[in-house]
Amino acid sequence: MQPTKITETIEAGRIIAIFRGDFEGREEDIVSVLVQAGITAVEVTLNSPRALNSIKLLAVRFGSQIAIGAGTVLKPEEVESVADAGGQFIVSPNRDIHVIQATKRRGMASFPGCFTPSEVVEALQAGADAAKLFPAQCLGVSFVKAMRGPLSHARLIPTGGVTPQAARDYLEAGAWAVGVGSELVSTKVLATGGAEDLCQRALAYVAAVRSQREAGANV
Incomplete structure (x- = not known):
């Protein structure tokens, strides 16, 4: 995908599911469940075992x-x-x-982590496609709303502690997408609830996005 197509794909679902940890080769099965539920983006953290191999398999x-x-x-x-x-x-x-420059040279979309308005502006000026607001639970929904005032052009991705309700609130405040980790995908979730629990969690996030979009369309 070209960077524009990548951002369009993420924007279609607005949820980035984050894989962190050892999923023991089950990544393809997990992503299959997420895709069926309506998730359109998956991030594999490089500090996970066999991360590059997982990315290669999922990309194929x-x-x-x-x-x-x-x-x-x-x-x-x-x-x-x-x-x-x-x-x-x-x-x-x-x-x-x-890192931003290397990402753009290779034709990928760039989402660096930022914590202040200055960092967001500097990241975008360097070529970033969006700014990951991290850790979002330390910033809150009001921060996103305030940031969107002077930086209405900026795509913001709050990440960290994002529940389905928080996802809806962040999107309502003007976030472009949200990053969701262990609240959606974790070894604990799979061990206790399996694929059915994973599917229900994914559907809850997809429903939150749909609800926010419908509310916005009716304003």
Whole structure:
């Protein structure tokens, strides 16, 4: 996918499901459930076991349907590895200009981590496609709404502690998408509830997005 197509795919669902940890080779089965529920983007963090292999497998099977990317990317050389594995977007917990530039050189979408308006502006000026607001639970919905005042052009992705209700609230406040980790995908969820629980959780997030869109359309 081209960067524009990647962002369009993410915007269609507005939920980025984050894989962090050891899923013991079950990633394809998990993503299959997420796709059926309506999730359009998956991020595999590089500090997960066999992360690059997971990205490669997911990109081959699902890369034409949803956006597949990498998270916790801290170095330009890691960007290269993700691109070679077929990744389509790069997410970082921090704002590193060199990582952003390497991402754009490889034709991927760039979502660096930011915590202040200055960091968001600097990231966008460096070529980032959106800014990951992290950790979102320390900033809150009011921060997103306030940020959208002077930075109405900025795509913001609150990440961290995002429940379905929080997802709706962030989107209502002007967020472009949200990043969702263990609240949706975790080894604990799979161990206790399995695929059925995972599907219900995914559907709850998809419903939150739909509800917000319908409310916005009626304003």
